[in-house]
Each structure stands twice: as structure tokens, then as C-alpha cells.
Amino acid sequence: MPRRPSYDREDLIKRARDLFWTRGWAGTTLKDLEHCLQMKPGSFYAAFGSKDALFEIALDTYANDGLNRLKTLEAELGPLETLQRFPAMVIENEDAPAKACMLAKTLLELQAHDHPLAETANQHLLRMEDQFAQLFENAQTAGKVDATRDPKVLARRYQSDLMGLRVSAERKGVDAQGIATEIANSLSQL
Amino acid sequence: MPRRPSYDREDLIKRARDLFWTRGWAGTTLKDLEHCLQMKPGSFYAAFGSKDALFEIALDTYANDGLNRLKTLEAELGPLETLQRFPAMVIENEDAPAKACMLAKTLLELQAHDHPLAETANQHLLRMEDQFAQLFENAQTAGKVDATRDPKVLARRYQSDLMGLRVSAERKGVDAQGIATEIANSLSQL
DNA sequence: TGCTTTCTTGAGTGATCACTCAAGTATATA
């Protein structure tokens, strides 16, 4: 009996994710969202409940996409080459609306306000870190990385360098691809 | 004949800088500033003109302090040890209200809005990068770093890693000192 | 002390914030 929505929910979430990703939490107003999603306030709140609720969905989508891209890449290239290629891929991805990591941006913006979304972002970053550690461990098993190194330590440093790269890539006049190449090269020496 | 202000302007600027540094541009309201600086709106606008104007002064203060700390450190420790100790110092500084770099936070928050303060932050980052390059060059002259490496390339990578470290240090449950140690160690291999 | 000049006060400005809700509209089932 009911009337069905005229929108594609997944498409709306991706558009909202891109908006939040580029403009941040406070920098994205409901007016921005209404325009971007072509929804009036009533529909928006019926569909998503609140700005924060949609931001959380967007964060989850972002993080899951990142994890899946990493796993797909490993199946194609193997663990070491995945770790080497990932930095360059992330900053040259033309589908992405920004270079910097949405999780890092969210953390930096909301951590000081003790906003729950900062903790959500941190949890997603921890999941990413675990995945990086898994890749290092697989590379060690394959004999491509010194087996005496702690994969968790390697992952921690790798993730940190990756976040730095992605902040650098957001700047104008910085050769981020050069930095990405160096990160990849330093992995060859492990 | 005139009446003098009852406040210490430099002290106010430092307090405003710490507030902006932790809470960000949009995250800091005029009410926050009024409370932190103990000023009513009228005095605030007479003294600083606008929220943006004070933010810019705060950014300049932040950047100049950073540059000066680097130069002081070089006079004490020499170029290579300065580069090695700086990362750990920056994230364990107990006077600082946040771990992440205020210039990086400002850039990430305001770049997408084409806000002039984003460009200001980028300019300050470039000055920092130049100073890092100078330190690498001095380390080469002293025979502590392979003279065939381009100091500007080394500085670019160093600054990127430093920004990553400082984002990581903002997170809960991350051993940032471990990352700082690794950054320092990797400089020994140059 | 009186005058001039500046600083301080705080209620108030219009704009914008996230969000609500009653009325109108479209669609799947009966």
C-alpha cells in the first residue's frame, strides 16, 4: 500500500559522504545537504534522522570502501605491492572529492569537542591499521619483508606516513606523488 | 590623555591561539573567545576587528614560534640532531594545547571553502619546509647526511611524516612516541 | 579638579543554524 521513495538511498549516502568529506562536519550545513541531495528538510529527516546520523553513515561507507579497496588490491597484487601502490593510488584517485583522509579530518575537527563521531573515526582508523598489519604479516610470510620486524609497528608507521602524505596532497604546490614514491621505496628496504 | 587597555595584548593572542588551535575555526565561537579572553564583544572588536583577523594573528604567532623553536634548537644541537629530536619534542610539549599542527588543521578545515586563511596556513607551511631544507643542507655540509640527496626532497618528506605523526598523536591509544623514534632513526640512515 | 580621549559594557542586530510538522501528493493493494 505504501508509497516508495523517489530516491536511491545508496546514491544519496555517497553524495553526502563526498560533501562531508570535502567540507567537514561544521562546514557542511543542512542547506548544503538539501541542495546536494535535492531533498526538502522533511524528507531529509524522515530518511536519515539527523545531520549527525547521516555523517556516521557516510563515515562507515567511507571506511568500508577503503578496507574493501585494500583487500581487492591484495588479491590482485599481493601484500607488499599493495602496500607500495596504495599511497599513490589514494592521492591520484580522481573519483575522490578530496585528497586528505575523511577519518583524519573528522578526528581533527571533532576530537577536541568530545564528539562521538571522533571516536567513530578513530575506531575505523584502528580497523585500517589492523588491515595494514595483516598485509605486512602476509608480506613476511611470502618472504618479502624482514620477518623479525613487528608487523603492528610497521603498520603504525605506515598509516602515520600515509596520513601525512594525504594532508600534503591537499596543499597547493606540493609534489605529493614524489612523497608517495618515497614511501613505496622505503618499503623495499624492509 | 587616553585611557590604556587593561589587558596584555600578547597574552590574549596566545590564549586565542590555543583556543583556535584546539577547537578549530568553526569550532571556536565568539562566546568561547569572550569567555577565554574575559572580554565583552565591544572590547573584542575594538581590539582585534573580527574573528578572522584574530585567527590570522594567532596563526602568525603559532608559525613564528615554531620557526624560532627550530632555530634555537639548531644552535644548541646542530642540524641533524635538531631534525631527529624535533618530532618527539613537538608531540610531548606539555605547554601545547594539542598535538596536531595548527597549520595542518587550518588547511584541512578551510581549504575546501577557499577561505583566505587556508592559503595563509599553506604559506607558513612552506616557510617551515624551507627551514627544514636548510637544516638538511647544513647537515650535509657537516658531513652528517649524504650530500648527493636533494635537501628540498628530504625536507618535503620530513614535513609530511611530521604532519602524519602529529595527526597520529592526536588519536587515543596510539604510541606516537614510537613513531617519532622511527622517524628519527630513519634520518640516521641518510 | 575638570576635560578629553579611550576603553568597557551588554543589550540588541539580522542572518543562519539544525530541525519540526501539518498539509498535500503519489502509489501499491484491495
Added chain:
DNA sequence: TATATACTTGAGTGATCACTCAAGAAAGCA
């Protein structure tokens, strides 16, 4: 086709935003 059940609309909510300004208070000079 009639009806029940959503979805869509958009004016409107109180709160908060950055900011203003007229009136009062204090300090330096005569």
C-alpha cells in the same frame, strides 16, 4: 476505482552565529 500508507513539501521553530553601538567608566593631561 477507492483507500490506506507512505513520501514530499516548505513555511516556520527557537537557538545560536558573528557582530554593532550607544552609554558609562577610567585614565592621562591641564
